[in-house]
Amino acid sequence: MPELVFADPAERDDLGAFVARAVRLDGQTVVRLRGRDGGLIDSWVATPFDVLATRTVRGQVQPADVTVSGNELLAALAVVRGDRVDPGAARDLQWRSALPPVAHWHMVDDLPARVVSDLADRGLALARESxxxxxxxxxxxxxxxxxxxxxxxxxxxxxxRCLFAMSGMGFLGTNDAGEQVRVTATDAWLRIDARFGAVVRRRHALLPLLV
Structure with a gap:
């Protein structure tokens, strides 16, 4: 049975906020939880914009790579106030997105968060019109x-679509004039990190397999 362990209640609440935003975007979403060295959990969701969103919190997950229902995980994080949480039954077969590599990321640029937020707002206004x-x-x-x-x-x-995903997940909208958004990349992937999480997307479409 999957289990989450948190030494700090604030980390559990951070994961809960991330999952709540994902569920608001897609009520049927699943969350992939992956343990990392150093007592870290990477949580992943696939947004409706064909962009992955992720947030890392301190804790442990068993098994070390498991996918669970977003709704069940959200309910468990809201109800259970102890340090151990049952995130619900494993739903590994429902995860259909490739994940990016852990290593080989290159720093590209830091951007003012306000600029990225303004661009997202203008894009949302245009999207409503069209x-x-x-x-x-x-x-x-x-x-x-x-x-x-x-x-x-x-x-x-x-x-x-990357800025839509960031806005929908609540990663943008800061009033801090000095806050930065970091862009990193590999040969195949793009990642944008903000204060409350990151979005990740392939830079190039996969070529179809030849039959």
Missing amino acids: AGPHGTPPAALLDQTVLTVSGDGMEIKVPL
Whole structure:
């Protein structure tokens, strides 16, 4: 049976806030929990924008890599106030997204969080104007490049869907003038880290398999 262990209640509450935002975006979401050396848990969700969101908290998870229901995990974190939490039954088969590598990330640039937040707000306003019959922004808009950053010999194009995911997960909206958002990348992946979490997306589409 899966189990989470937290030495600090604040870490449990941080994970709860992350899961609550993911459930608001998608009521059927699942959360992948992966233990790391040093007593860390990486939590992952797939957002409706085809972008992964992640947050790291201090604690332990058994087994070391397990996927659980977002709703069940959220309920457990809200109800159980002790240091051990049953996150619900494993739902590993429901996780369908590849995860990025742990190593080989290159620092590209630091951006003012206010600039990124303003770009996300303008994109959301444009999306409302051009949303389809089901309220979904067109893919062409989501894939539009809103930022191009360069550093360490890399030029990284950031699509609007990444900023939508950051806004939807509550990672943006700070009033701190000095707060920064960090952009890192590998040959295949883009990652944007803000104070309350990060979003991750493949830089290039996977080529289809030839039959």
